[in-house]
Amino acid sequence: MYILAIDTSxxxxxxALVKDNEIxxxxxxxxxxxxxxxLMPAIEHLMKEVDVKPEELSKVVVAKGPGSYTGVRIGLxxxxxxxxxxxxxxxxxxxLEVLAYRAKLSNNLICPFFDARRGxxxxxxYENNHEKLVLVKEERNTLFADWLDKLSALSKPIxxxxxxxxxxxxxxxxxxxxxxxxxxxxxxxxKPSDLALAAQDKEIDETHMLTPNYLRLAEAEANWLKTQKxxxxx
Amino acid sequence: xxKDTYILGIETSCDETAVAIVKNGREIISNVVASQIESHKRxxxxxxxxxxxxxxxxxxxxxxEAIAESKLDWDDIDAISVTEGPGLVGALLIGVNAAKALxxxxxxxxxxxxxxxxxxxxxxxxxxxxxxxLALIVSGGHTELVLMKEHGSYEVIGxxxxxxxxxxxxxxxxxxxxxxxxxxxxxxxxxxxxVTIDFPRAWLEDDSFDFSFSGLKSAVINKIHNAKQxxxxxxxxxxxxxxxxxxxxxxxxxxxxxxxxHNVKQVIVAGGVAANRGLRAELEAKFSETDIPLLIPPLKxxxxxAAMIAAAGTINFEQGKxxxxxxxxxxxxxxx
Ligand SMILES: [Zn+2]
Numbered sequence: 001m002y003i004l005a006i007d008t009s010x011x012x013x014x015x016a017l018v019k020d021n022e023i024x025x026x027x028x029x030x031x032x033x034x035x036x037x038x039l040m041p042a043i044e045h046l047m048k049e050v051d052v053k054p055e056e057l058s059k060v061v062v063a064k065g066p067g068s069y070t071g072v073r074i075g076l077x078x079x080x081x082x083x084x085x086x087x088x089x090x091x092x093x094x095x096l097e098v099l100a101y102r103a104k105l106s107n108n109l110i111c112p113f114f115d116a117r118r119g120x121x122x123x124x125x126y127e128n129n130h131e132k133l134v135l136v137k138e139e140r141n142t143l144f145a146d147w148l149d150k151l152s153a154l155s156k157p158i159x160x161x162x163x164x165x166x167x168x169x170x171x172x173x174x175x176x177x178x179x180x181x182x183x184x185x186x187x188x189x190x191k192p193s194d195l196a197l198a199a200q201d202k203e204i205d206e207t208h209m210l211t212p213n214y215l216r217l218a219e220a221e222a223n224w225l226k227t228q229k230x231x232x233x234x
Numbered sequence: 235x236x237k238d239t240y241i242l243g244i245e246t247s248c249d250e251t252a253v254a255i256v257k258n259g260r261e262i263i264s265n266v267v268a269s270q271i272e273s274h275k276r277x278x279x280x281x282x283x284x285x286x287x288x289x290x291x292x293x294x295x296x297x298x299e300a301i302a303e304s305k306l307d308w309d310d311i312d313a314i315s316v317t318e319g320p321g322l323v324g325a326l327l328i329g330v331n332a333a334k335a336l337x338x339x340x341x342x343x344x345x346x347x348x349x350x351x352x353x354x355x356x357x358x359x360x361x362x363x364x365x366x367x368l369a370l371i372v373s374g375g376h377t378e379l380v381l382m383k384e385h386g387s388y389e390v391i392g393x394x395x396x397x398x399x400x401x402x403x404x405x406x407x408x409x410x411x412x413x414x415x416x417x418x419x420x421x422x423x424x425x426x427x428x429v430t431i432d433f434p435r436a437w438l439e440d441d442s443f444d445f446s447f448s449g450l451k452s453a454v455i456n457k458i459h460n461a462k463q464x465x466x467x468x469x470x471x472x473x474x475x476x477x478x479x480x481x482x483x484x485x486x487x488x489x490x491x492x493x494x495x496h497n498v499k500q501v502i503v504a505g506g507v508a509a510n511r512g513l514r515a516e517l518e519a520k521f522s523e524t525d526i527p528l529l530i531p532p533l534k535x536x537x538x539x540a541a542m543i544a545a546a547g548t549i550n551f552e553q554g555k556x557x558x559x560x561x562x563x564x565x566x567x568x569x570x
Pocket of ligand 1: 349353373505506537538
């Protein structure tokens with residue numbers, strides 16, 4: 001039986017099929033094109049190529065964000081509907097954790113991040129602890145400069161991973177100096193096979209209850225909560 | 235004997251997550267609608283990002299309920315139909331992607347449906363169509379007169395050049411400090427008031443079936459402002475009645491004229507504003523003077539639902555229209 005992994009949470013679109021700890025197939029593109037149009041054809045293509053039928057799937061794994069709100073929802077809707085209609089479990093994995101897997105071999109701290117515009121990033125801090133990636137600083141939506149100050153204070157080497165690494169290289173080395181470890185380009189794109197791997201020891205999500213990991217309230221909701229608070233405080 | 239056709243429909247174009255199953259395009263087997271209206275009320279209108287968030291939370295639940303309610307097996311379902319547009323793009327995307335996943339998992343044909351075709355076909359769940367027919371579609375996003383000469387063929391013979399009728403309702407309702415959605419509140423107030431203000435009616439060119447409501451909207455706003463400045467107290471009920479009279483007069487008059495000109499056998503009213511009592515009464519009065527039958531669906535089929543998408547999808551399916559796995563949401567899809 002096969003595990004289908006889906007990641008449309010950021011610019012890269014990734015689909016993988018994994019069977020008994022073996023990657024059967026993997027498809028990744030890293031272009032700014034419509035995930036909604038391309039996701040199902042990608043799944044269809046990959047499954048056809050390796051001759052796997054929908055009924056042969058035993059689990060669906062999905063990157064649940066953070067990232068593009070729309071991208072995250074496209075992946076989640078597809079994964080949830082596939083899982084529900086095939087009667088198989090679904091597991092959601094943080095998109096930051098998936099990206100952190102690219103540096104799992106490192107003994108350093110790992111900082112994956114996605115650009116969230118206006119100087120903000122979605123990020124967290126991971127570490128390889130006895131062959132397992134663990135979250136050592138919780139995921140957040142924060143000003144990148146502030147976050148880098150916090151990381152700099154740790155005075156430890158940190159691996160930075162991001163599809164947006166190019167435009168952020170300068171500020172990272174400026175703040176962390178020689179503690180900034182920035183690998184080559186092949187490490188900065190999340191891989192859907194890592195996603196399948198990351199889901200291995202995770203508990204199954206209740207299909208209906210699986211929701212995106214936005215890390216941020218919708219703007220209208222944040223404003224609404226603020227006015228409610230202001231009203232309470234008079 | 236012909237085999238029965240069962241089509242599953244999915245609708246997520248605005249703030250309702252809906253799934254339904256329809257038999258032979260005419261009989262509702264199950265019809266589930268999860269409304270988000272309570273969530274959007276606090277914002278005074280539908281917030282697209284919030285709508286998308288709710289859809290992704292609801293979609294599999296609503297699917298499950300619709301299948302359970304139908305007591306059908308997947309083998310019975312002939313195709314998956316879904317609203318591909320128009321609507322809010324982020325909201326549409328949830329339905330489209332769910333439909334594609336479903337069609338793929340269950341190896342069913344996928345059929346994209348135009349939201350307005352759905353509103354028109356809501357009527358076929360009540361009564362069989364007679365062609366040619368004329369459909370008046372009035373909702374928050376649409377004011378259109380559509381001529382149909384046969385199933386699945388749509389000719390827009392009139393449309394709004396600015397605001398949709400429902401939009402004008404919502405804006406006037408906001409001016410009157412009525413809660414969202416404002417349409418039903420204006421309708422209720424109008425029934426209690428009197429037409430004391432002669433608001434403008436945009437007839438446009440003599441031979442045009444197009445509409446325009448932005449002038450009327452501005453006239454109402456100006457009237458309220460001027461009265462306030464002069465310290466004149468205007469009765470809310472009378473403003474509502476006068477505004478509604480102007481909207482309804484134009485809608486009903488143009489619909490009757492178009493129906494006569496095109497010799498239609500039926501007139502259909504569709505869309506959320508079709509629930510408006512004032513509009514229903516005026517259309518019924520005007521068409522009772524003709525021999526053209528007027529069809530207005532029951533209230534729950536006027537507002538967004540998926541049974542109407544499955545009903546319209548049945549025609550597309552029967553006519554061999556199919557969508558591919560690359561189907562996308564199209565917020566400005568054209569009806570044709
Ligand atoms: Zn509608």
